[in-house]
Structure formats: C-alpha cells, structure tokens
Amino acid sequence: MSLIKTLSQNAAIAAQTLAVLDEQVKNTILLDMARALRAHSDEIIKANKLDLANAESANMGSAMLDRLTLNNDRIESMAAGIETVASLPDPVGIQRDLGDRPNGLSIRKMRVPLGVVCMIYEARPNVTADAGALCFKSGNAVILRGGKEALHSSKMIASILQKVLEVYQLPPALITVVPDPDRALMMELMQQREYIDVIIPRGGEGLINFVTDNSKVPVIQHFKGVCHLYVDKDADLEIAMALLLNGKTQRTGVCNALEGLIVHQDIATAFLPKVAQALAEHKVRINACQQAKSYFDACNVMNDDDFGQEYLDLEIAIKQVDDFDGAINHIRRFGSHHTEVICTQNDVTAARFQRTVDASVVMVNASSRFSDGSELGLGAEIGIATSKLHAYGPMGLESLTTEKYLVSGVGQVRA
C-alpha cells in the first residue's frame, strides 16, 4: 500500500478507539500535551530554526517569516490554547430527544465524531497544535498536511503530542503529519474518500480552489471575506462611526475586516462628511459611488460593477443606497457570505436584516471584527466556513461532529 493510503487507513482505525474515549480522559491527555509542549520548547525552537534557515535561503517574505517563527511566547500560547480546548465542553455523546413514535419506538440523536479530519494549510506551525487539540477533543483523528516551509517544526510538535498519546496507550496515528510535502502525495491524499471524512484547507484563495477542484473527499471552504457595514436611516451615528473605524482600521489584513460601507441616503449628509474626515485621519483610501463621491476630497469613483473587492488594506468601498432593499441587494451582489453588519436603533429593521441577509454571521450594532470563533464563545476555531454544507461561519468543536440516530424498542417490527 502507498504511504498516503497507509497513513489514511491507520488514522481511520485509530479514530475508532478515540471515538468512545471519555471526556475526562481526553482532558487529562490534553493537559499533558500542553505540559509536554512547554517542557520540550527547546527542541521545538531548534526544529523551527531549521525551517527558518531554509526560508531565509529561499528569500521568504517578512510576513510569512514572521508567521513561521516560533519562540517561547508562541509555544506558551500554543500550550495555553490546548488548555483552553481541554476546558471546553465535549460535544461527543450529547443526545437530543426526537420523541416517541406511535408504535412506542423512542428516537434520539447522538453527536459523534466525523472520523478523520484532514487539514491542508500553509506555513503556520501553530495549526499543528491547534488542530491537533481540537480534533482530539472532538474524537477525530487528524491528518496534517502543512506546507514544506514549516515541516521540521510541525513534525517536532506532532512527535511531542504523539509521545503523550503513547503514554496513554493510544495510537500515534491519531495525530499524523504527512512527512513529505510533495504535491503528488497531496493529490493522493485528496482521493482517500474511504478513510478521510472531511478536508479543511486553510490559506489563500489559490489553495482553497485547488483543493476544492481536486478533492474527492468533501471539503469545507473558507473563501474570502468581503464584509459590509450598513448604516441605516435609524442608526446611532456615533455607534456607526465606532463600528466603521474598528472594522476598517483595527486590523486590515484579516477576513473579518470591513471592505465596504453602505449608507442610507437619509443620513448621508449627516454621516458622510464625518466619515470623510475620520477615514482621512486614518489614511484610508476611498472608493465611492457616484452618489457619495462629493463628500470625499480624493476618491476613486466606482461604477456599479467595481464593488466586491477584498482590499485587506487601508482601503474601503462606499455605496449610498436609496433604502433598506438597496442595501440588501448590494450585499447580495457583492457580499461573500462571511459577515455583514447593520447599524440601526430600529429593532424591526435589525430583525429583518438578520433574517434576510445570507451570510454566516449577521450582526446588529457590533464590529465585524468579532466574527471569530473565540469571540463568539466557541473557545477556539478550526476555520470559518463560507460555504453552507455542514458548517457556516466559525467552526468550533461541534462542527467536527455529526449526529447519528438512536432507536430503542421492545421488539417492534414493521407491518
């Protein structure tokens, strides 16, 4: 059997043991994993130095180098992350009652692990620990296929976690690092429908599309984040300004940053001059529609087809609309099903917005920057889904499980 088929099959077999492990045992093991990462931080940093040396000789950019770098603080933060996962409630085994049938059969559903989760990602060695812990807690084996840039670091982190598994007589295949970043092997991984239950790619749009196009295993995707703030005619304009500045300027390179501002025409004259001043102070480049352009000194004028860009920078698109429906239509056309925000003091309008807008997170009077697993109370997140099947939005432990039916009777047969 090939390397990839063997490791996939081993993960699937290992997952059977983990699926029925008690929550307390899993938590004890997770706490041991956190301790082990701290105890072996020197070895992790040593392995990471090999990756960094390779990266420098390959002229890696500084942002990517930064993401790749591990130090004591970052190892401490990985360990603390695993402790957080240990403290989260275990979704596995949770039952919900669907009631009794007229023939006396009792019907329930029980949460169970998916089985084998495969992560495909780029140069972030911390994903190895984060995804390892989340998958373990939710009863899943994980196959980690990281980029070649972080391979030494990932292998070292995984081997430390595996040694903890061995202490508890659990198979190391529960946390498997694909040892060779060859693309042909990744292609083979994406064919293992028999053993792998889901692939979660994390990285740029190119990687996501490549996996989606080539995988025979189901994929949960996170495409881009083109998030809008709609300032309604009934908005509190001070709140609107706070949401705008926080969403656009607090951090720009992230998927939950604001990329578009939509303004109701009734408050445009009151709000847009302030917007022009505040965004100028923050050096935000303006792309404005025909109706809004006059409020801005220097701006790029947008035609109707120009909207929908993910700037990931100090840059924003501004659209004035006639009414609520205009805002909804703009979001339908240019949103990316990630996060959409309304600012309004009108509860009916707010409820209508939350019901109507098709995005994984729909907010009222809150910054789009809260669209994140830990901010929403999931404790940790394995990714954010912008496709709808299985999960939609930030994915926590529950997203790594499914439900089976339990039927209990006293000998009923079908007539």
Added chain:
Amino acid sequence: MSLIKTLSQNAAIAAQTLAVLDEQVKNTILLDMARALRAHSDEIIKANKLDLANAESANMGSAMLDRLTLNNDRIESMAAGIETVASLPDPVGIQRDLGDRPNGLSIRKMRVPLGVVCMIYEARPNVTADAGALCFKSGNAVILRGGKEALHSSKMIASILQKVLEVYQLPPALITVVPDPDRALMMELMQQREYIDVIIPRGGEGLINFVTDNSKVPVIQHFKGVCHLYVDKDADLEIAMALLLNGKTQRTGVCNALEGLIVHQDIATAFLPKVAQALAEHKVRINACQQAKSYFDACNVMNDDDFGQEYLDLEIAIKQVDDFDGAINHIRRFGSHHTEVICTQNDVTAARFQRTVDASVVMVNASSRFSDGSELGLGAEIGIATSKLHAYGPMGLESLTTEKYLVSGVGQVRA
C-alpha cells in the same frame, strides 16, 4: 450563457425570495399544489403514457416499468405526500441561544435554507413532487435532473407545481426540471458551484459514484445498506427471531433490509437451530461462517473475507462471534454505516452498542426496516446519507437547512 448556467443562476436568484417566505404562506401554497396535482391527474397520466410507450419500445425491465408508472392512486399518494410536508414544522427561522459574551454581545444561531438543492435521480417521477415539496417547505429552490425515462411525466408534474407558484407571484425557477437528459449537461450541472449548494443523487451505486467522482458541488451520498442484526447473549430469542424475519423477509430489495446476522456463541445452540428452520421456511439462502455452518442443512460456507455483501434478496450471511467485541469488529469491517441493530435485554450492553457502533441509525430491539424518514418521524425523507458530513442517516426538512450566527450588540468594538 449556457442553458445549465442560466437555469442554475435563475434558481439561485429565485431562492432568495423563498428564503424569507412565511411558514403559513408556504403551507397554503403546498396545499394548493396538492390540489392542482389531483385536478390535473389526467394530464399527468397522459404525459406518463408517453414515457411508458418509450420505455416499452426500449424494453425496460418490469421493476423499472412499475416504478415509472403513474395512475390515479399514485397521483393521490403524491398529493397526500405534499399535504404531509405542509403539516410538518418549518425548520427555517428557528433560533438557538448560545448565550451572552462577557462584553455583552448576545450570540444566537438561526436555521436558514441551503439555497439551491439539485436532485439527480433515475426513473421515479414521484421524486419530482416529493423533492419539490420538501425543498419548497425548507426554503430551497430545487433543480431536478431525472432520467430520460420519466422526462415527460416530470415535466408535466413540475409545470403543474410551477403554475401554482405563479399564482402567488413566485418565480417558477424555484422548481426547475432540467429539460434535456443529456449527460454533458449533467456534467455541466455538477460544475455550478457558484449557484448550487448541494447535489443529492438517488439511485444505484453506479450513479452515486459517478456524481461523487465528477461533481464540484458538494454531494450527500447514500451508498449501500449492509445492515446487521447482532443477537447478544442476553437477547430475548423470540424478539430476536421476530427482528430477523422482519428485517430479512418483509421486503428484500430495500437498503434497510438485513443482510447479516451476528450471533453470540453463548446463545448459538439455543438460537441457530430455530433460525435454520425459520429461514428455510422463508426460502432464505444461507451463507454461514465456519462456526455456524453445522446448524444449516444447505449453506454456502463463508471465509472471513466473504462478508459484507448487499444481497437485496432472500439471502443472508451468518456469523458466530465469541463476544460483544467480536460483533463490533465484524460490523466495523463489513457494515456500510447505514443501520445496525442489537437484540439484548441488557441495558448496559445496549447503551454500549449504541455508543460504539458507527452507523447512521443504531437500534436496540427494533427492526432495521424502521430506518426510514417517515418511520423515524421526519414526515418525509429526501434521502438517506451514509456519508457523515452535514447529514447522517434519513434526511428530512432540517437536513435541507444550515445555521447562521446572529450577533447583537450596542456598539461593541474589538480592542
């Protein structure tokens, strides 16, 4: 734009209107659809005669001919099915509270439609009405790609349903029949990731595999049903016999029929002679393992690798095991994640079986034949998933929805 892209895009646009339609309006429309099918039964039967004539000249087999045939009784049953769907609770809009965050943000989840559901199926014209009603009630547009055998019937049924939509000023694209069964068009349909949210193929294993291998849209699969009854050492043997006979002989060509019997060695001498007699009376062919063969007069002796077949006929595989773990291991190796049954009076053993066995439906003291959407109380079913992502087991209305996050604040921003 091509035919397929156009109809997919139209379905996606139409779905936006339906997503926010009130439950009562949807129910009124569904009841009108049921009435319309009854009122136009002559036209449906006329269209069906065209399909039947083609089928006869193509020498279609009698089982398939039977499935294709529509008469007044079957149209009545389609109409009654739509009325049942109208009576089911609407999952769309249901909220669950995830609590408040320390910063005061309130977090909820709300059920929303998937968007556009595509059914790919063979010669069953009733799927057009059943899937049409289920998707409509759950707020989804549906694209129906049936086999060429039933095309006249499907088109007629869809056009009757569409006329009802038009009365309520709803777009007919909510229920779209692909007008041409050409395979190249089906291939194109499976590439419409931008517009179609899920494909549910229904039919033989060949069709399912073809769709899974070629679709760029996520697929929910129903592979085969290799269902087992495990008769534990603490079983009530009368109940065990009733479950065996019902599971194996009540209807054989269905996915929830029993294909395997597993017997604990401690009750083999008490149970297997009765099994031999009863199955002989029902003319069930026996395939038995080395340990069990001596109980049967005429049987095919099975080696360890021979198990796991889906007979869909009066034929069964019988395996004697040393203990509970032997049963679990046999199911792990040869089960198909569909339905597994234990017969036991021991509650601890029963609970352990339900927790451990990885199948979409795990039963205690009940016939596998109950593994069906309407028997489990879903009212109607769109399919049975044996893959785990998004849905696992019989899929009702809830399976045609997903959940988005709702976040409500008073102007909170991220620090």
